[in-house]
Amino acid sequence: xxxxxxxxxxxxxxxxxRTIPANEKRGELKLxxxxxxxxxxGNFPLETSISLEEGQPAYIAGKYELHQSSFQxxxxxxxxxxxxxxxxxxxxxx
Numbered sequence: 001x002x003x004x005x006x007x008x009x010x011x012x013x014x015x016x017x018r019t020i021p022a023n024e025k026r027g028e029l030k031l032x033x034x035x036x037x038x039x040x041x042g043n044f045p046l047e048t049s050i051s052l053e054e055g056q057p058a059y060i061a062g063k064y065e066l067h068q069s070s071f072q073x074x075x076x077x078x079x080x081x082x083x084x085x086x087x088x089x090x091x092x093x094x
Contacts, residue, residue, distance in 0.1 A: 003065050005039040006050070006087055010061040012036065015052060034058050036087075050085050063090040 012035040020029040032052040036059070037045035052058070064087035074080040 003090075005090065006048075006064045006066065007037045007039065007045055008034070008059045008061050008064065009037070013058050013060055015058045016049075030054065032056070036064075050087065051083070053084065059087055064088060065090055 014034070016033050016035070018031045018033070020031065022028045032054060033049045034052055036048055036050045038048050039045045050059070067086035067088045070082055070085045071079060072082040
């Protein structure tokens with residue numbers, strides 16, 4: 001069985017914060033994310049970004065897989081990623 005492996009490197013153990021200014025419909029919005037690398041079967045992992053919740057600590061360096069709560073069935077009964085991606089250390093069952 002092949003797993004999608006997400007890797008966090010030591011230099012990416014930090015949270016990136018982006019602020020979107022307020023507009024007439026909503027107040028200021030802050031988005032939190034962390035750089036990660038997805039192993040998709042090529043020679044090198046590809047850089048991606050994992051969204052984090054406000055106050056959530058950054059993931060530490062290591063290899064992870066996606067928790068089943070990271071998926072949902074969306075429009076037209078199609079499988080998709082949920083808004084909140086949850087990483088589980090590789091080899092652990094939660």
